[in-house]
Amino acid sequence: MFLDECREELSFGQHDLEETHVAVAEQNGAILGVVQVKVSSGEADLLKLFVEPHALRKGTGRVLFA
Known part of the structure; x- marks a missing residue:
């Protein structure tokens, strides 16, 4: 999973x-x-604002930003 690769950051x-x-x-x-x-x-x-790539364009970032 991509999130695992970004764990430290x-x-x-x-x-x-x-x-x-x-x-x-x-x-x-x-x-x-x-x-x-x-x-x-x-x-x-x-x-920081990060959304797992498979969750992009589904409103996750919008909810987090709000």
């Missing part, structure tokens, strides 16, 4: 989980995508 440390917002999209126990956002001074910065 898409992994989160304790600091990431404490200082940013992370959400995962899943279906039937399979991870379809992940998003990481940092909110500071009322502004949000998109740090």
